[in-house]
Amino acid sequence: MDQPPAPVFRMKDLRKIYRTGEVTVEALRGLDFEAAAGEFIVILGPSGSGKSTFLNIIGGLDRATSGEAWFRDHDLIRANEAQLTRYRRDHVGFVFQFYNLVPSLTAFENVKLVTEIARRPMKPAEALALVGLEDRMDHFPAQLSGGEQQRVAIARAIAKQPDVLLCDEPTGALDSKTGVRVLEALTTVSARSGATTLVITHNAAIAAIADRVVHFANGAIAREERNATRQPASAVSW
Amino acid sequence: MRALDIKLWRDVLRLWPQALAIALVMAAGVATLILGVGAYDSLSTTRQRYYEANGFADIFASLTRAPASLKSDIAAIDGVAAAETRVEEIALADLPGMAEPASVRLVSLPEGREPALNRLHLRSGRLPAPDSYEAVASAGFAAAHRLAEGDSLRVLINGRQRDVRISGTALSPEFVYALGPGALMPDDRRFGILWMPEHSLAAAYGLDGAFNQVSLSLVPGVDPDMVIDSLDRLLQRYGGRGAHGRADQQSHAFLDAELHQLRAMSRILPPIFLLVTAFLVNMTLSRLIALEREQIGLLKAMGYSSLSVVRHYAGFVTLIAAAGIAIGMVAGSWLGAEMTTLYAKFFSFPFLVFSRNPAVYGIAAAAAYAAAILGAVKAVREVAWLSPAVAMAPPAPPRYRKILGGYADLSGYVRQSSVIVMRHLTHWPLRTLSGIIGMALAVAILVGSLWSFGSIDHMIDVTFRRSDRQDATITFTEARPERAVFSLRQLPGVSAAEPFRAVAVTLRNGTAERRVSLIGKEPGASLSRVLDGALMPVTLPGEGIVISDALARVLKLRRGDRVEVAVLEGRRQTLDVPVSAIITGFIGLTAYMDLAALNRLLGEDSVISGAYLMLDHTQTDTLFAALKQMPAASFIALQYAAVAKFRETLAQNVTIMITVYASLAAIIAFGVVYNFARVSLSEQGREMASLRVLGFTRGEVSALLLGELAAVVIIAQPVGWGLGYLFAWAMAEGFRTDLYRVPLVVNREVYAWASLIVFAAAAISGLAVRRRIDRLDMIDVLKTRE
Numbered sequence A: 001m002d003q004p005p006a007p008v009f010r011m012k013d014l015r016k017i018y019r020t021g022e023v024t025v026e027a028l029r030g031l032d033f034e035a036a037a038g039e040f041i042v043i044l045g046p047s048g049s050g051k052s053t054f055l056n057i058i059g060g061l062d063r064a065t066s067g068e069a070w071f072r073d074h075d076l077i078r079a080n081e082a083q084l085t086r087y088r089r090d091h092v093g094f095v096f097q098f099y100n101l102v103p104s105l106t107a108f109e110n111v112k113l114v115t116e117i118a119r120r121p122m123k124p125a126e127a128l129a130l131v132g133l134e135d136r137m138d139h140f141p142a143q144l145s146g147g148e149q150q151r152v153a154i155a156r157a158i159a160k161q162p163d164v165l166l167c168d169e170p171t172g173a174l175d176s177k178t179g180v181r182v183l184e185a186l187t188t189v190s191a192r193s194g195a196t197t198l199v200i201t202h203n204a205a206i207a208a209i210a211d212r213v214v215h216f217a218n219g220a221i222a223r224e225e226r227n228a229t230r231q232p233a234s235a236v237s238w
Numbered sequence B: 001m002r003a004l005d006i007k008l009w010r011d012v013l014r015l016w017p018q019a020l021a022i023a024l025v026m027a028a029g030v031a032t033l034i035l036g037v038g039a040y041d042s043l044s045t046t047r048q049r050y051y052e053a054n055g056f057a058d059i060f061a062s063l064t065r066a067p068a069s070l071k072s073d074i075a076a077i078d079g080v081a082a083a084e085t086r087v088e089e090i091a092l093a094d095l096p097g098m099a100e101p102a103s104v105r106l107v108s109l110p111e112g113r114e115p116a117l118n119r120l121h122l123r124s125g126r127l128p129a130p131d132s133y134e135a136v137a138s139a140g141f142a143a144a145h146r147l148a149e150g151d152s153l154r155v156l157i158n159g160r161q162r163d164v165r166i167s168g169t170a171l172s173p174e175f176v177y178a179l180g181p182g183a184l185m186p187d188d189r190r191f192g193i194l195w196m197p198e199h200s201l202a203a204a205y206g207l208d209g210a211f212n213q214v215s216l217s218l219v220p221g222v223d224p225d226m227v228i229d230s231l232d233r234l235l236q237r238y239g240g241r242g243a244h245g246r247a248d249q250q251s252h253a254f255l256d257a258e259l260h261q262l263r264a265m266s267r268i269l270p271p272i273f274l275l276v277t278a279f280l281v282n283m284t285l286s287r288l289i290a291l292e293r294e295q296i297g298l299l300k301a302m303g304y305s306s307l308s309v310v311r312h313y314a315g316f317v318t319l320i321a322a323a324g325i326a327i328g329m330v331a332g333s334w335l336g337a338e339m340t341t342l343y344a345k346f347f348s349f350p351f352l353v354f355s356r357n358p359a360v361y362g363i364a365a366a367a368a369y370a371a372a373i374l375g376a377v378k379a380v381r382e383v384a385w386l387s388p389a390v391a392m393a394p395p396a397p398p399r400y401r402k403i404l405g406g407y408a409d410l411s412g413y414v415r416q417s418s419v420i421v422m423r424h425l426t427h428w429p430l431r432t433l434s435g436i437i438g439m440a441l442a443v444a445i446l447v448g449s450l451w452s453f454g455s456i457d458h459m460i461d462v463t464f465r466r467s468d469r470q471d472a473t474i475t476f477t478e479a480r481p482e483r484a485v486f487s488l489r490q491l492p493g494v495s496a497a498e499p500f501r502a503v504a505v506t507l508r509n510g511t512a513e514r515r516v517s518l519i520g521k522e523p524g525a526s527l528s529r530v531l532d533g534a535l536m537p538v539t540l541p542g543e544g545i546v547i548s549d550a551l552a553r554v555l556k557l558r559r560g561d562r563v564e565v566a567v568l569e570g571r572r573q574t575l576d577v578p579v580s581a582i583i584t585g586f587i588g589l590t591a592y593m594d595l596a597a598l599n600r601l602l603g604e605d606s607v608i609s610g611a612y613l614m615l616d617h618t619q620t621d622t623l624f625a626a627l628k629q630m631p632a633a634s635f636i637a638l639q640y641a642a643v644a645k646f647r648e649t650l651a652q653n654v655t656i657m658i659t660v661y662a663s664l665a666a667i668i669a670f671g672v673v674y675n676f677a678r679v680s681l682s683e684q685g686r687e688m689a690s691l692r693v694l695g696f697t698r699g700e701v702s703a704l705l706l707g708e709l710a711a712v713v714i715i716a717q718p719v720g721w722g723l724g725y726l727f728a729w730a731m732a733e734g735f736r737t738d739l740y741r742v743p744l745v746v747n748r749e750v751y752a753w754a755s756l757i758v759f760a761a762a763a764i765s766g767l768a769v770r771r772r773i774d775r776l777d778m779i780d781v782l783k784t785r786e
Helices: A051-058 A081-091 A107-115 A124-130 A146-159 A176-193 A204-209 B003-014 B016-054 B070-075 B139-144 B198-204 B224-238 B250-290 B293-301 B306-347 B358-384 B388-392 B416-427 B429-467 B484-490 B549-555 B595-601 B617-628 B639-693 B698-735 B748-774 B778-783
Strands: A007-020 A023-036 A040-044 A066-071 A092-095 A164-168 A196-201 A212-217 A220-226 B059-067 B080-086 B088-094 B102-109 B121-125 B134-138 B152-157 B160-171 B191-197 B210-218 B472-481 B494-509 B512-521 B545-548 B562-567 B574-583 B591-594 B607-615 B633-638
Touching (some): A007 A051, A023 A196, A040 A051, A051 A066, A051 A196, A092 A146, A107 A146, A107 B416, A124 A146, A124 A176, A146 A164, A146 A176, A164 A176, A176 A196, B003 B016, B003 B306, B016 B639, B070 B080, B070 B210, B070 B224, B080 B102, B088 B617, B102 B152, B134 B139, B139 B191, B191 B198, B210 B224, B250 B306, B250 B358, B250 B429, B250 B639, B250 B698, B293 B306, B293 B358, B293 B388, B306 B358, B416 B429, B416 B698, B429 B698, B429 B748, B472 B484, B484 B494, B484 B607, B494 B549, B512 B549, B545 B562, B549 B574, B607 B617, B639 B778, B698 B748
Parallel strands (some): A040 A196, A040 A212, A092 A164, B102 B191, B545 B574
Antiparallel strands (some): A007 A023, A212 A220, B059 B210, B080 B210, B088 B102, B088 B152, B121 B160, B134 B191, B472 B607, B472 B633, B494 B562, B562 B574
């Protein structure tokens, strides 16, 4: 058996406390987590379970209150604003629930927007071809369906050849059929690029496509399970 | 308080920097109107009251000499309410600590009674004792020389040095604007008025039982021209030099010109400011409210009617407008009062009447409020009548297009961030255009406020450095033979002397007429030159009259036309003379002739009224000492002193007024730019936060918005310069009076300063917005739909 790959992410006793006025909310309560390079992980959990907070910290959008959070040798707890920006820029690809494309740029240009600031990007057209949108490159977001827009967002995320692909409810705004196409695109690019992929979702049906499924509850990991065999996205429905 | 009202207050508090910026812009508009109109009204009311209280005359006439008995005939003219006669002369005074002689106007006071007209307002001391060499001095002159009761000064009275004792100080409605002979601006150091007992003054000038000046007041409703004609007929055989109304009374005319300019400023700038304000408020509020779409949908979903939604936002706007109007009124009243006080000091009014015309306040408030409400209604209307479901959903995503169908699209060549900026600008052409117009207007009002400084410099340059280049002008007490100029050339410190002749005339073309001083000069004069439209010296032709462009305009004359010249002195001929050239002149209405031709025309020998001098500056003290002893010289006007005074006076009046307007313009500029930036941020905040998540730095994200702002600001500049030139033109036209015209010269510096101020406003706004960009909530955009 091969040596297990070195973890890309290492989180230890991660805590996040939000204080707004007199109200204190403990969003993460001492969470331990590791992820290996190239791993495809689905994070499931109800609203308020802490999964979004977790994604924000792992994505360098927010800092934990205490504990350890490492991406390789990047300390995500003690990094300053500029270092976090650098981290997101060089290592992380994001896919949002509501796509967040720039409406004034075409599909091609939306991808190019990111490749222009990336260290070792692929060609925008290549990224769009990976998600099956080579024919729609000149369309503006307003001219694309929701599923197509999300696939542009995936192409945009993958075009910089990130080490990590973070997806926050990527199918949350889509119907089942369209959602499946988006998941197909996601698994394809994830496998092709070898990026560690984390997908946050409410949708338990998606769990089948993951290497590992992490269940969040009350700001901590309730349980984890590893799929013996990953289902293809086409086999999923909800 | 109803929940909706609470929302209203919270919204205003939440948006306070923008609300304040809008309110300040409105305040600037309101303040200019109140300030300008208020200062004008206050001054003209003050003048009116002063005239009434002190019996300022309606008709004035000078003559050589008439017996006192003529007074009853004058008083008997139909329509005359009161008549007063007196002796008036010009003399040189020798003042300690002043090398050059000062001029004083000696005016007689009736003995043992108050004058019926032009009564003094005694500031200190008492009237002079009868039959004495005592005098009441004009308050400004006394203050400039620290003359107090009991002090004496030496005056060259009809060729004899006399010590005149000061018995008091006073102001007079006749000398509100106390202008020395040949001076352009009041100068209390070099010119003053001494009111002396009638007997003493008459005796000194050989006018016992006679007078050489008369003033009249009229019965209300009487035609002054009829009275003037009757008076001229009576005075003709006594050397009358033509009676005139208030319009030709020097102090009144200058005061009128000042008020005219003040009124022009208050009639031209404030409406422009209010218009700009209205435009900005409208633009900003409609964009601000468009951002409230979702909330409006929500309110409607909860059952609020479209009308109550409109009312709610109207309330929002009303709060901002109320703050703006209140600030504007307070600032405008305060500035207006300061300005009025300043003018009153300059004009030496004995008291001040502050005018607080409620109509002006009403107009300013109504205009500002209407602008605000229109902006709000326009924006709310688009949203309020949507069905709640449609309103709550985000607006359909904008359908962008490639610029000019992709042909002019640079997206393949420039960075995508620049493409975003270009597409934003071209996608909402109206919005971009309104931003450009808003900022152009900010530039324009700055140009419209700042231009006059350069123009005044140009006016001074042309008048004193190119045209009237003499160092001093000496005027004789009466016309003397031309050879008098030779003795002037012999005086110590005089390097050159050019003679001139000045004759009081009325120029007439049809119904248009003006009293002017017709000046005869030597044709090739090099000190005091006559310039054409291209500012090249004109050689005075051997016949015909040369008039300034302003006079030509007033009299509707062109080159080659003939003009009627009615001479007001000597033999009082009426002549018909051709206009041989039109020349440039910014000060006064001027008319020139060849000296010899003028004397020939009048049928007189070669006589002159005075001379223009070039001085050797190392010997001026010796020259002044000699002049103080020279009986024939009635006064000497020093050019450098005149220029300095001219500048100083303009610095006091125009500069302060313009500084106030320019500051208000700068506030407006800031308000426009800041609001443009803030609204753009609200519109693009989500997009920018998404880019931050994708790894764009704060600087890169800020560049999107700041790039857009910069593009709009830069495009706005030339547009603003053009509009500003138009505003300046309107002001120059409004400023035009018989006494002077401000040439329309807009220097490059003016454009540069206007742009610089707007750039500075943009930079400050940019920085303020940049801080908000730095605080964009990245987490929020992941979870929210647009």
